Amino acid sequence: MPNPTRPAALLLATALALTGCGADVTTRADGKEDTTEADRHYPVTVENCGEKRTYAKAPQRVVTNDVGITEIMFALGLENHMAGYVMPDDKGDMTSVPWKDGYSKTKWLSKERINKELVLDADADLVFAGWNYGFNEGEGFTPAELKRVGVDSYLLSESCRNGQGKARGVMPPLDALYTDLRNLGKIFDAEDRAESLITTFRKQVADAQAKAPKGDDRPRVFLYDDGKDKPLTSGAYAGPHDIITKAGGDHIMKDLEDSWTTVGWETVVDRDPEVIVINNYGDTTADQKRAFLKSYKPLANVSAIKNDRIVVLDYVDLVESPRNPAAVSSLAEDLRKFAR
Numbered sequence: 001m002p003n004p005t006r007p008a009a010l011l012l013a014t015a016l017a018l019t020g021c022g023a024d025v026t027t028r029a030d031g032k033e034d035t036t037e038a039d040r041h042y043p044v045t046v047e048n049c050g051e052k053r054t055y056a057k058a059p060q061r062v063v064t065n066d067v068g069i070t071e072i073m074f075a076l077g078l079e080n081h082m083a084g085y086v087m088p089d090d091k092g093d094m095t096s097v098p099w100k101d102g103y104s105k106t107k108w109l110s111k112e113r114i115n116k117e118l119v120l121d122a123d124a125d126l127v128f129a130g131w132n133y134g135f136n137e138g139e140g141f142t143p144a145e146l147k148r149v150g151v152d153s154y155l156l157s158e159s160c161r162n163g164q165g166k167a168r169g170v171m172p173p174l175d176a177l178y179t180d181l182r183n184l185g186k187i188f189d190a191e192d193r194a195e196s197l198i199t200t201f202r203k204q205v206a207d208a209q210a211k212a213p214k215g216d217d218r219p220r221v222f223l224y225d226d227g228k229d230k231p232l233t234s235g236a237y238a239g240p241h242d243i244i245t246k247a248g249g250d251h252i253m254k255d256l257e258d259s260w261t262t263v264g265w266e267t268v269v270d271r272d273p274e275v276i277v278i279n280n281y282g283d284t285t286a287d288q289k290r291a292f293l294k295s296y297k298p299l300a301n302v303s304a305i306k307n308d309r310i311v312v313l314d315y316v317d318l319v320e321s322p323r324n325p326a327a328v329s330s331l332a333e334d335l336r337k338f339a340r
Contacts, residue, residue: 046183049160050170058188059126059152065114065134067094068321069156072180073128074102075197075322076190083122084109086134090281090315097323115141119151126152130159131168132260133319154187156180158238158259158320168259169237174205174246176237177320197322204325205246208332212248213339221249221335222273222304223318224293226284230262239318239327240277247331248339249275265298275338276304277331281315309338 045054061083064070070085075098084107094103110118114134119127127146129135133156135142143153157176159168171179178198185194213219223240225232234240235256244251252271253263276293280286290310299305311334317327 041189044186046186048183049155049157053152053154055152055187061122061124062126062128063109063114063119063122063124065127065129066319067316068319068323069128069130069133070106071097071099071102071316071321071323072177072184074099074106076181076184076188076193078184078188078190079106081188082106083124086110086112086114086118088112090283093314099322113139115139116145116149119146120149124151126154128154128156130156131161131166133159135159154184156320162237162257164257167257167261169235169257171237173237173239173242173320174201174324177201177322177324180320181322201322201325205328208325208329209246209248211336212246212332213335214248217339218248218250219274219309219335219338220252220272220303221275221277222252222268222271223277223279224289225260225279226282226289227262228292228296230264231268232260232262234318235259235261239320239324240279243313243318243324243327243331244277246328248335249331265296269298269302272303274303274307275309275311275335277318278310278312279315279318280312286312 042058043054043056045052047053058081060081062073062078062081063083064073064085065087067087070087073079073082079102086109088111094100109122114127114129127134135153135155143155146153157171157179158173160170160176161168162170178201181194181197182191185191221244223234223244225234233253234251235258236251236254237257238259241251241254245254252268252273256263278286278289278293290312293299293310294305294308304310311331313327313331317323317330
């Protein structure tokens, strides 16, 4: 609540700061504020997963699903526009990220799956989620169903379906991150912040690429998410593809026109990865995943197993999130050690 004893100078400084964050605020002859410039920003229209979406004003009670999506909002400084977030508590350390304050300021609504009832109880005006990142026809939780009850939605671009059944992905993974930052910057009138992040992230990736293995020195890399009968991995449209490629690796599943999908172990063996990246999350620990890979007989002659070249990255590093550029840098450092 307002503090009536706050010094006038501080109030003036705050007002000036707020004025600088958006459009100019002037005073009319009748003494009331004229916010014509601010109002002029809206309505705004963005393209999201092939559809035009128009927003008459900035959403004020956003519910996000999962850690990467939530941190996109935090990176843009939009926690004041959030009603809360949904995610399990197995998604790694949230205390050391640059936007850690977002977690302390924003309500953790649930550690279970997001659903319509939770969204309505939060009085949400927008849900930021994605296909298989919360939205799921089988559970009746879809953008269409939310629209029916008066709640808008924005789809994570990594999760956009590409017209091949339920296969996902319509652009390179890092482009998906930059697209969402730019779109959300426009939706929330935070375009300067979005462009600043994109510039920083592009430089971080370029710096990592400059030092990454090249040509014949690029090791073949396989992303292992989970699974024993069939491994869940990354195709060309999930975050690991760009992370591996920009870090100087040759992603062995780059021909899969999907995001997260399963393959057969025989394909992994045939393509003989020299490095395996483990996605660290869930009930099965990274150490348990490593132990399985090293003990699974069909993989015994795979180069990465024979040479014990296994790297671990956290889930939030690998799904679309503002941590992707740092993951490129981290993996590039590891791959330099393994370069032929």
